[in-house]
Amino acid sequence: MEYQLRKLVTHYRKSLQIKPDNLAIYDKIAELYYEQGELEKALEVCQEALQIQPDLASVPKILNKILQTLGFEGEEITAIQNILQKKLDYESFHLLLSRSETVKTAADAKTWKDAIGLGYDFKEKKQWDEAITAYMKAIEIEPSLSLSYFTLNCIINYCFFPQPNQLERIITFYHQLIQGCLTSPYAYVVLGDMLTAQGKVSEAITAYKTAIYRTIYLSQKITTKYINSPKIDDVSFLIIGMGKAGTSSLYYYLCQHPQILPATDKELHFFNKKFDLGVDWYLAHFPPLPVEGGFLTGEATPWYLGSYEVEKRVFQLFPKIKLIAILRNPVTRAISQYNMHLRSMRENRSLEVAMTSELEILKGMADPTQVIEKYWQTEKGYLWVGLYFYFLEKWMAVFPREQFLILRSEDLYNQTDKTMKQVYNFLEITDYSLSEYPKVNSGSYSKNNDELRKKLSDFFQPHNQKLEDFLGMKFNWE
Known part of the structure; x- marks a missing residue:
């Protein structure tokens, strides 16, 4: 059937x-x-x-x-x-879900909406084990929607690290679910992540490949020519940075293009966190590329740009890969990251205290990227991440300049069609326009102190000038 x-x-x-x-x-x-x-x-x-x-x-x-x-x-x-x-949008979708006040535990939930609503409440309270149980209940009730799988995976990968017995419970649940019915392909991605956490890499690879197979063969981009064509395992491009600069939107726009086949997830963190898992584990997250047809695939882990030794690891495996960096006014970017941490309760200092504390440490250093370990005991890197020149200088000492496309975040949002044409031209694929370009994973926050912004702008000015001189392009950041 x-x-x-x-x-x-x-x-x-x-x-x-x-x-x-x-x-x-x-x-x-x-x-x-x-x-x-x-x-x-x-x-x-x-x-x-x-x-x-x-x-x-x-x-x-x-x-x-x-x-x-x-x-x-x-x-x-x-x-x-x-x-x-x-x-x-997953957060908007969550907000549509209201549960009965009588639903206090996953066992009380009779509908998937009640279970997801309960899971969302537990997630907001950081009651991770209860949230996981609630989302598992939602999956059990309605296995065809990927919302529950997606949120469950985010909790396990980024918020809460289950104990071995908890992992085993989730894996057993997924195996039973997959055997019993047709599920969302994303279920196999979550299963792969759980198996990876257990150290069962070969089994994880099988799960990721199954997710790719189930996704790709029901995709509008697949034709008989694709199915019958010889294929190769390769990665065409990486969006290497920078966080809170529009990488989610850029990757989303790219993945709508008929020649772009997406990875299992936008961010794989292979080169900065999971390199020891091996290239086979990494490649399992991507669809095989037909020799003909001009198809491409890639991922977007925005912290690659500033991570230690990543450029050497990428070159070791993919010396001809195309690299995209999207850079945002470092002051605005820093404030955006601060507010993201504030919303997720990873930051409890005021904006002024957080920025001033880091500013005092970084000022006067010849190469501010060479911070000592003590720095990370108190700071979150809001300003450090915006020192783009030093990171790009390291990458361009390994890769030739022509393998990079450097974009301004401001252009992506203000001149989206024009900017995306630049990207398509760089990747050597046909132009493609969307009917609209929604902002993905964006946040909102109140206007900030002008005096603080001026202080931060003064700090970044000489570093931004180095960046402009090095790349031969203007950013016009105030």
Whole structure:
């Protein structure tokens, strides 16, 4: 049955290559996924159609059926349609979910919405074990949506590191789930991460490859030519920096291009944290590339630029790879990172105290990137990360200049089409425009102290000048 579904979807996708705005075909594909219980895929197809024509009559009809099947009603359906017309943002989606006040534990949850709402509450309170149990309950109730898998993986990888017995419980749960039903491909990514944490690297590789297989063969980008073409394992590009400068948006825009095949995750942290797992583990996160067709793949770990020895490791494995760095006004970037840490409760100092403390340590150092270990005992690196010249100088001592594309974050948001054309030209793929360019993973915060900004700008001015002289380009940061 799965093969027949894939065959029909491939047939309809080929029709879309001839006439990409044929909305009736999107409706047929969404119906196919819906009938087979692939609700997440059906939602994605509806989102594609809504981006072409937001007031489309036929696709919202199947969309309502999908959302009603998932337990949504009334104003919730309208709210989700509005999200789908833009981009399915996980935090926004969470906020739509309200649970009954009587639901206090995962055992009380009768619907996936109640379980996810409970998991979100536990996550906000940093009650990680309870949050994990709640998201596992949501997956058990509704295994076709990737929201629960995605959030569960974020908790385990970035917030909470389970004990061996907890890991084993999650892995056993995933094995039972995968054997029992069709699940989101992202379930295999989470399973791979759990197995990696256990040191079962070969099993993890199998899980990642399964995730890639299940994703790629239901993708609109796949054609018979792709399926039948000889393939190679390779990585075409890396977005190496910088954090809080727009890497999430850039990677999202890139992944919409018909020639870009995404990795299992945007950030893999292989070269700065997981290099000892080996290149086979790394390559398992990417789709194999056909020899023909001009397909590319890559990832975006924005902390590669400033991480120790990463440039040498990348060159060792991929000496011809294309490297993209997107740089933001270092003052604005530092404040953005501070506010991100504040929201996630990784920072409890005021902005002025945090910035002034770091400023006093960095001032007067010939090479401020060569900070001593004691620095990291008190500081978060808000300013240190903005010393772009010193990081790029190290990378360009290893890779030739022509393998780099340096972008201004401000241009990505103010001249998006023009900037993306630069990226496509650098990667040697065709131009491609999106109907809109949503900001991904952006935050908001109040206006900051002008006097502090001036102090930070004065600190960065000579370092920014070195950057401009070194690259031969103007950034015009105040």
